[in-house]
Amino acid sequence: MKIMLITAGSRGDVEPFAAFARGAHAAGHEVRLAVPDNSGVDLSALDAVSLGADFSAMIADQGVSPLAAMRSFRTTVKPAMRAVIVNSVRESLEFAPDVLMYHPKIVSAPLIADHLGIPHIMVEAVPVTAPTRAFPAPGTITANLGGAVNKLTYKAVGAAGGMFRQELAEAAALLGSSATKTSDPSATMVTVSPHLLARPADWPERVHLTGPWMVPASRTVLDAALDEFIAEPFVYAGFGSMAAGNAADRGRSIIEATRARSIRTLIATGWGGIDVSEDLRGDDVFVTDSVPHAQVMARASAAIHHGGAGTVHTAARAGITSIVVPFIADQPFWGKQLHDAGLAPAPVAYRRVSAATIGAALDAVPVYESANRALAERMADEDGIAAALEIVEATC
Structure with missing residues (x-):
């Protein structure tokens, strides 16, 4: 075909x-x-x-x-x-x-x-x-x-x-x-896990929750320096393609919050969502433009991110707690969904990011850890691509 x-x-x-x-x-x-x-x-x-x-x-x-x-x-x-x-x-x-x-x-x-x-x-x-x-x-x-x-x-x-x-x-x-x-x-496929969003009863039959479409974690070879950094406990922070407000202030707030708790931090600057000034850098902070989420989150203790659907699913499959900082579009929806399901702290609006708000969310992470591990176990057997191919083949 x-x-x-x-x-x-x-x-x-x-x-x-x-x-x-x-x-x-x-x-x-x-x-x-x-x-x-x-x-x-x-x-x-x-x-x-x-x-x-x-x-x-x-x-x-x-x-x-x-x-x-x-x-x-x-x-x-x-x-x-x-x-x-x-x-x-x-x-x-x-x-x-x-x-x-x-x-x-x-x-x-x-x-x-x-x-x-x-x-x-x-x-x-x-x-x-x-x-x-x-x-x-x-x-x-x-x-x-x-x-x-x-x-x-x-x-x-x-x-x-x-x-x-x-x-x-x-x-x-x-x-x-x-x-x-x-x-x-002929069909609408929603690449969302039914474990994160229950299928509404009033959707027509042609609308399907397939589960996420994800590249196998084994596809990407990690940079040696990154691989070495994530060999020890760390928190991931990245806002993908989001660029709004003061990126340098966000970077400072995140690092101040993690350093106050002796947490090592991996920061992906993305398309401008976070910036880290030279005075904040050190052995406990690794800064790069982007990372392969599946490999990195599999080793992280928590993830601070914008709440895009793909990042939400990757963190969930890794069994770690998300600290969602929504900017636009569907991101507030996902932040609310995770919080309402008892999987994450309340989302922190990007204009309210500070060392205090991020620190409070980090302090709450242990509350959600067992729920996220259980969610990851339920999601482990999902194959969204295989489910989607079945729908395509049945449609055609």
């Missing part, structure tokens, strides 16, 4: 698709992966093509502030999304797949699939497209307002495609069409 995978966004949006591409190829399928540039994801040995958009540059330029995105919508956001929307058409037509699997940002995907007469499957790391009474749409509000009000929050998410009508018209024209209505996805 020829499978076309298309995704857009930061590393967390690309990595699961790359993991699935490897799994599908190993299962005998022909797979092409269309991705943004400079995501930081290992794409070696994959048939990967560029969508001509660089979300890392966009974040470096404006951070993750919604206000900054609104101010630069015409000059930065729309051109990047135009590249994604239009080049998704070009790459799909060239590959001629049997099925199209795509991130919700790929709003031209249903047009493409309908033109080719093939099934299309939406893939999301957090459930934002299937309305439910069980919880509000992640990225809207964190308070569970119950029933009908929760369902209403999904309308805001569904309206996003309307911002790119012109780009969708261009995509349709490339397909020789003027279509505005498209078919619904």
Whole structure:
């Protein structure tokens, strides 16, 4: 089977698709992966093509502030999304797949699939497209307002495609069409563990919780200096692609909190979420730009992170406690989910990061350790990629 995978966004949006591409190829399928540039994801040995958009540059330029995105919508956001929307058409037509699997940002995907007469499957790391009474749409509000009000929050998410009508018209024209209505996805896969989020009873049958799509921990060889540092107890801190507020103050707060407790700290600066000045560095602090989460968290005692879905699942599978510092989108949702489930301290808003708030969360870590070890045991046998392949094969 020829499978076309298309995704857009930061590393967390690309990595699961790359993991699935490897799994599908190993299962005998022909797979092409269309991705943004400079995501930081290992794409070696994959048939990967560029969508001509660089979300890392966009974040470096404006951070993750919604206000900054609104101010630069015409000059930065729309051109990047135009590249994604239009080049998704070009790459799909060239590959001629049997099925199209795509991130919700790929709003031209249903047009493409309908033109080719093939099934299309939406893939999301957090459930934002299937309305439910069980919880509000992640990225809207964190308070569970119950029933009908929760369902209403999904309308805001569904309206996003309307911002790119012109780009969708261009995509349709490339397909020789003027279509505005498209078919619904044949299936929607949510790459979330049912041990972290119970499947809502009011979801339609076509919506599946597959479990996370993850690269095997054995794939990456660790840098020798990093391997040596994590041979002794440490706490991990990294905020991925998040860039907002004062990164140097966050770095200082984290190190002051860990040093006050004689805890060694591994810091991944990512795309600008944390900065560590020279005066704070020492033998008890290891600073790098990024790390392979699965290998590192398997040895960590806790993880301070932004609460992205992929990082949440990696920490959970490692059996360690998360200290969530949410910035945007689904991150407050995951912080609340973990806290409500008795798996983590209450999330610390990124504007409230201080040595005191991080220190209090670190002091609470022992309370959650046994619950997280038990969760890791339940998640150990999950194979999200295998589950997803079964759905693909049944759909096609």
